[in-house]
Amino acid sequence: MPLVQQRLQQIFREVFEDDRLMLVPTLSAATLPRWDSLAHMKIIMACEEEFGVKFTIEETVESNSAARILDVLAAKGAAR
Numbered sequence: 703m704p705l706v707q708q709r710l711q712q713i714f715r716e717v718f719e720d721d722r723l724m725l726v727p728t729l730s731a732a733t734l735p736r737w738d739s740l741a742h743m744k745i746i747m748a749c750e751e752e753f754g755v756k757f758t759i760e761e762t763v764e765s766n767s768a769a770r771i772l773d774v775l776a777a778k779g780a781a782r
Contacts, residue, residue, distance in 0.1 A: 706753075706775060710768065713748040717741055730767035737766075745771070753780035 703711070703725075711725035718736055731737040746762050749755070749771060755778040757765065765771045 706772065706780065709752055710749070710771065710775070713745060713752060714768070717744045717748065725768050727767070727769040727772075730769075732766075742766070749775065753778070755780050 707725055711723070714725055714729070715721055715723050718734070718741065731742065742762075742765075746757050746765065750757060753775055755775065757774065761774050765774055
């Protein structure tokens, strides 16, 4: 697993308090019932802090899956 995915997986594990949570591209708000609006904002804020980026409002709204968050991070140059 690439480093950026490992770092994102750690964010998800901390937000959802689950050390066994595995980051897969299909992981989304639709597949993880605990991914509510509060968890979503925690994920976005943790990503901004961890990767030194800022999500736009549109990116925040559209980042409802692990794959989409990785896409946004890559577009911002943070996924290297």
